Amino acid sequence: MEDPSETILxxxxxxxVSPTGREPxxxxxxxxxxxxxxxxxxxxxxxxxKDQSLVLGITERWCSETKxxxxxxxxxxxxxxxxxxLWGYSVLGDSVLSPAESEDLQEIEExxxxxxxxxxxxxxxxxxxxxxxxxxxxxxxxxxxxAFLACWLSRYVFAGVHGTISEHVFPVAIQLxxxxxxxxxxxxxxxxxxxxxxxxxxxxxxxxxxSCKDVKNGVLELTLRSILFGSNLxxxxxxxxxxxxxxxxxxxxxxxxxKVENVRLSLELAGGEGFLxxxxxxxxxxxxxxxxYSEKEIWVPVGPGLDEELPSFARCMRVSELVGxxxxx
Numbered sequence: 001m002e003d004p005s006e007t008i009l010x011x012x013x014x015x016x017v018s019p020t021g022r023e024p025x026x027x028x029x030x031x032x033x034x035x036x037x038x039x040x041x042x043x044x045x046x047x048x049x050k051d052q053s054l055v056l057g058i059t060e061r062w063c064s065e066t067k068x069x070x071x072x073x074x075x076x077x078x079x080x081x082x083x084x085x086l087w088g089y090s091v092l093g094d095s096v097l098s099p100a101e102s103e104d105l106q107e108i109e110e111x112x113x114x115x116x117x118x119x120x121x122x123x124x125x126x127x128x129x130x131x132x133x134x135x136x137x138x139x140x141x142x143x144x145x146x147a148f149l150a151c152w153l154s155r156y157v158f159a160g161v162h163g164t165i166s167e168h169v170f171p172v173a174i175q176l177x178x179x180x181x182x183x184x185x186x187x188x189x190x191x192x193x194x195x196x197x198x199x200x201x202x203x204x205x206x207x208x209x210x211s212c213k214d215v216k217n218g219v220l221e222l223t224l225r226s227i228l229f230g231s232n233l234x235x236x237x238x239x240x241x242x243x244x245x246x247x248x249x250x251x252x253x254x255x256x257x258x259k260v261e262n263v264r265l266s267l268e269l270a271g272g273e274g275f276l277x278x279x280x281x282x283x284x285x286x287x288x289x290x291x292x293y294s295e296k297e298i299w300v301p302v303g304p305g306l307d308e309e310l311p312s313f314a315r316c317m318r319v320s321e322l323v324g325x326x327x328x329x
Contacts, residue, residue, distance in 0.1 A: 044156040046253040048222050054235065055224050056203065057263035064197040067329065073271025076231075078192055078223060080316040083185045085280045085290070086226050086249050087219070089157075091315040092308060093181030095323060100171045105178075111143055112150060112170045119165075127165040129155060149173035157184065157219065158191060158325060168325050190324035192220045226252055230279040232270045235260060242286030 061069040068077040083089050100109045119131045129151055136147035150173040154166040172182055199220075229236050229252055237258050239251035260266055276282070281293045292313035300310055322329040 044152065046222075046249050048225055048249075048252045049255065049257050050221070051225065051257045053260070053263045054228055054257070055221055056199075057267055058224055058228065059196060059199050060203055060264070061267065062196045062200045064200060067193050071271065072268050073275075078189065078196075078227065080185055080189055081280065081313070082223060082227055083189050083192075084312060084316070086223060086247065087185075087188065088247050089185040089188055090181060091183055091185045091312050093183045094175065096172050096182060096184065096187040096325065097323060098171065098175065098182075100174050105171075105174050108143065108146060108174050109170050112146060112173075113167060115143070115147070116165055116167060126163075127167075129163050129165055132165050146170075146173050146177045149176050157188060159219070186320070186322045187324045188219060190322035190327060190329040192223060193322065193329040194324065194327050195220045222249070225257075229255075231276045232266070233274050233276070234266050234270065235263075242284065244286050245288065246286060248280065248287065 058069060061071055063070050066075070068075040080091055084091060100106050115135060116127045116132075119127050119135065122128075122131065124131055132147065132151055136144050141147075150165060150169055153169040153173055154160065154164065158166060158169055160166045172184075176182055226249055229239070230248070235258060237252075237255050240253055240255060242248075242250055280290075283289050290313070291307050291309045300306070302311075
């Protein structure tokens with residue numbers, strides 16, 4: 001049996017009020033625990049102003065072979081640590097490729113696929129997210145929670161064809177809805193690496209990088225800007241004050257980007273005092289400082305009761321393959 005501490009949901013029977021006006025009825029309800037996982041979903045509400053010149057400027061420095069940005073002053077890259085701290089995704093848990101194995105989970109997956117097929121058969125001719133939301137939101141259907149997570153994964157985590165529901169996220173959505181811990185961080189980082197390499201290829205092929213306007217991966221775009229804002233002082237706008245419990249991404253919510261005339265030059269000159277190599281290791285008001293950022297080296301015994309932040313950080317230090325949907329980085 002799964003350890004209750006490993007789940008993200010509390011399950012109980014509650015009296016439900018029907019959105020269609022029917023009599024209230026008892027139903028098994030699932031509630032997200034106030035944990036890092038519920039915060040991760042809420043993290044998707046942040047809006048960071050788009051600035052294609054920043055994204056394209058740093059992507060020009062991307063090396064697909066080493067998975068690093070190569071600058072005159074050194075190399076830097078996006079890491080699992082960035083994905084954990086900025087987005088709150090976990091490196092612990094089952095793989096995103098873990099199938100829905102039991103018969104009841106497979107039945108749920110087939111029902112989600114059937115709902116998707118019905119939407120594709122409409123005039124939209126695609127698995128439109130807006131129709132998906134209209135189908136399930138406040139419907140009282142048994143699949144409403146799984147459908148919400150499938151939409152969230154398709155829209156904010158593993159965005160594929162713009163504005164559509166991706167069928168391959170259904171097993172992940174089903175298991176998250178059941179409270180199973182899923183290691184989203186490695187798959188998200190793999191998608192960032194893949195899309196950086198694809199965008200770099202487009203820049204190389206194009207005669208002018210301004211013709212590369214289709215940065216489709218929202219996670220890639222927001223992560224790069226957040227890293228640039230946090231580590232490059234010359235590009236950093238005035239951040240928001242964090243409320244306790246906010247993730248680092250909240251610092252840049254609705255903040256206007258600085259107007260930089262020459263992004264390439266700013267990146268080239270970012271070394272030295274203008275670049276923060278470990279921005280997350282700096283304490284700031286309102287942010288819950290992770291336990292793995294310690295001023296002194298310490299030995300940590302591995303055993304029951306070990307804070308999960310520590311093995312999470314250990315995963316960041318270890319060389320490993322990053323497995324995504326149909327690609328490995």
